[in-house]
Amino acid sequence: MSERELWRSEVLVTDLIGRLIEFWGFKRNMGRVWAILYLSPRPMTAQAIREALKLSTGAVSMTLNELARWGVVKKVWVPGDRRDYFTAETQIWKMVSRVMSERESGEILAVIDVCEEALSALDDHLESNDVEDRERAVLQRARIKALLDVARLGKQLLGALLATAKVDAEPLSRIELR
Amino acid sequence: MSERELWRSEVLVTDLIGRLIEFWGFKRNMGRVWAILYLSPRPMTAQAIREALKLSTGAVSMTLNELARWGVVKKVWVPGDRRDYFTAETQIWKMVSRVMSERESGEILAVIDVCEEALSALDDHLESNDVEDRERAVLQRARIKALLDVARLGKQLLGALLATAKVDAEPLSRIELR
């Protein structure tokens, strides 16, 4: 296999990750940049990334900053070189958990709040003397409770993920459903 | 609490779900429509949804069809009424698993494929007589393997989710991390 073909498989992987990440609501280029850093044996400069992925300077700069905000890419300092170098966070779980938590926890907490509020609002209707009103309250109560359960489970899952990520030296832990 | 306030909390919940769903890459209105159906004590017509959420006829029709394609909303027949009525799928796990599997499995399989391809491509370089080439191959091999693990785990998780959803009469099962 030639050098050229090797390079080709690298590009394949980066683009694939780009698409995959896009699916989860990030920009494709975020995935591509992360992936190329992840596969690079040494830190890369913005310029190298720009060339490898054929992006504009602006796009690279913004993408790198964004990735840094999510904590999945780090700036490293190479003594004697004025340029910034970048590496990828390689502990995948740590990354996933951080992204998840940042991304969802606010919304999940909001769900929990609103659901609880709605629940207590419904309680008053459980004693209404309008039959239909009561029925409706009972049903909505049950459904909102189910949502609350899901939200709580999500929160719990996040918590667990975060906790294991903290302890875990290993990159992968095992998830089991029963 | 007044009727008006009750209604208000309903709207809060629907809009919240809208935003939450948006986060996971669906249209906000899909979440809103599903949520209002989920909280409605009885099936609703397209028109009722249109009024409740202030959408155009086209938007409602398209959103409902889309939700039906994902299997999270069902058309129901109300004898003696010409209009179509709609209800929400209420088994949340069933829903989640179905959506997940449809959405991801293709991409996950693609990840597995490409990673495996890249791995075998790298194998040739492990015996290269260029030291740097060899080093690089070793590192990339390890990293791609980690990705492969994640992809496999994802696939496994999906499988488990699907399996439990099939058996499960209960709406919620328990997830545990160790």
Next chain:
DNA sequence: CGAATGTTTCAGATAATCGTGAAACCACCC
């Protein structure tokens, strides 16, 4: 059949998102 009512489709309007590249900015060196 044809009027009445409900539903779907689709072309165009509108809005949100993304990438570009040049200009501004910054840090370092001479």
Next chain:
DNA sequence: GGGTGGTTTCACGATTATCTGAAACATTCG
């Protein structure tokens, strides 16, 4: 200070996603 990279910012244009509303279509009923 002025020059030399390197980096960030941002107004703009391109692209894409989304919504609208009216026309086409379907179904029921008199």
